[in-house]
Amino acid sequence: MSLTDKNDMARTHEGRTVMITGGSSGLGALFARALAAAGARVVVAARRVDRLESLVEEIRSNGGEALAVPLDVRDEASVVAAFDMAEAHFGLVDTVIANAGVNSSGMAVDLPIEDFDAIQSVNCRGVFLTVREGGKRLLASDGMAQRGRIVVLASVGGLNALHGLVAYCASKASAVMLARAFAKEWVKAGISVNALCPGYMLTDINEEWFESASGKRMIERLPRSRLMPADAILPNVLHLTSDAAAYVTGSVIAIDDAQML
Incomplete structure (x- = not known):
C-alpha cells in the first residue's frame, strides 16, 4: 500500500518529526511504518x-x-548525537x-x-536519557514545546509482578514512573508524556517460544486464551503522538486483552 494513496491512513501526523528508539525491528519498525x-x-x-x-x-x-541514525540509548553522548543528526536533517x-x-x-x-544491570541500563537509564534529551530540546525551542508528544513503551510487567521476570518488571516499573515524573515536571510547558503498558503480544522475537509446548500452555492460561497481535497498540500510539493528545499527559495505559485480570 503506497503512502501516497489517497485511501491510505489519514494524514494525522503531517508536520511532525518522530524519533523512535529500538526502531530496527519489532514494534519500533511497526510504529515507523504507521507513523x-x-x-x-x-x-x-x-x-x-x-x-x-x-x-x-x-x-x-x-x-x-525517513532517516536512520545510530543510537545506543545507554550512552548519553550517543543519544545527543542521534538528536543532533535528526535535527540537522528534519529540524526539531x-x-x-x-x-x-x-x-x-x-x-x-x-x-x-550483570544481566540485571544490562536490563536496567537500557529499560531505565535508556528511557531517562532519551526522554530527557527530547524534552530538553522542546523546552529550548521557540514556542514549540506544546507540540511535544513523548510515549514511553513500558509493559504490564511494570504494573504487575510477572513470574521469572524480576529484573524486567523492575525496569518497566521504573519506566512507568519516569513517564509520570517527566509529565509532572513539564506539564506547564505543554509537553505530553505518557506510558503504554502492553501485555503479551506475538512478535518476531517471541514467536518461536510461543510455538513451543510451554508457550502454548501459557497462552491457554490467559483469560481469552490468545496473544495480542503487535498492531493491537497502534491506535493508542497514533493517538498519543498526535495533536489530539494535547489533554493527555501523565497517563499509564494498560493494553493487555484482560491478561492481568
Whole structure:
C-alpha cells in the first residue's frame, strides 16, 4: 500500500518529526511504518544500522520521509548525537517514542547481576536519557514545546509482578514512573508524556517460544486464551503522538486483552 494513496491512513501526523528508539525491528519498525503512513517524518534509531537502512528504504519507496541514525540509548553522548543528526536533517524532533528495551528471563536467585544491570541500563537509564534529551530540546525551542508528544513503551510487567521476570518488571516499573515524573515536571510547558503498558503480544522475537509446548500452555492460561497481535497498540500510539493528545499527559495505559485480570 503506497503512502501516497489517497485511501491510505489519514494524514494525522503531517508536520511532525518522530524519533523512535529500538526502531530496527519489532514494534519500533511497526510504529515507523504507521507513523510514516500518517504523514510524519520518521527518525528510526538503533544499534543495528543495517536493518535501519533497509526500513528507511522501504518507507521512502512508499513515498514517506525517513532517516536512520545510530543510537545506543545507554550512552548519553550517543543519544545527543542521534538528536543532533535528526535535527540537522528534519529540524526539531517534536515527538519521541522511547521503545528500546531488552529482557532476560530467569528466577532471581539465578540471575547474574550483570544481566540485571544490562536490563536496567537500557529499560531505565535508556528511557531517562532519551526522554530527557527530547524534552530538553522542546523546552529550548521557540514556542514549540506544546507540540511535544513523548510515549514511553513500558509493559504490564511494570504494573504487575510477572513470574521469572524480576529484573524486567523492575525496569518497566521504573519506566512507568519516569513517564509520570517527566509529565509532572513539564506539564506547564505543554509537553505530553505518557506510558503504554502492553501485555503479551506475538512478535518476531517471541514467536518461536510461543510455538513451543510451554508457550502454548501459557497462552491457554490467559483469560481469552490468545496473544495480542503487535498492531493491537497502534491506535493508542497514533493517538498519543498526535495533536489530539494535547489533554493527555501523565497517563499509564494498560493494553493487555484482560491478561492481568
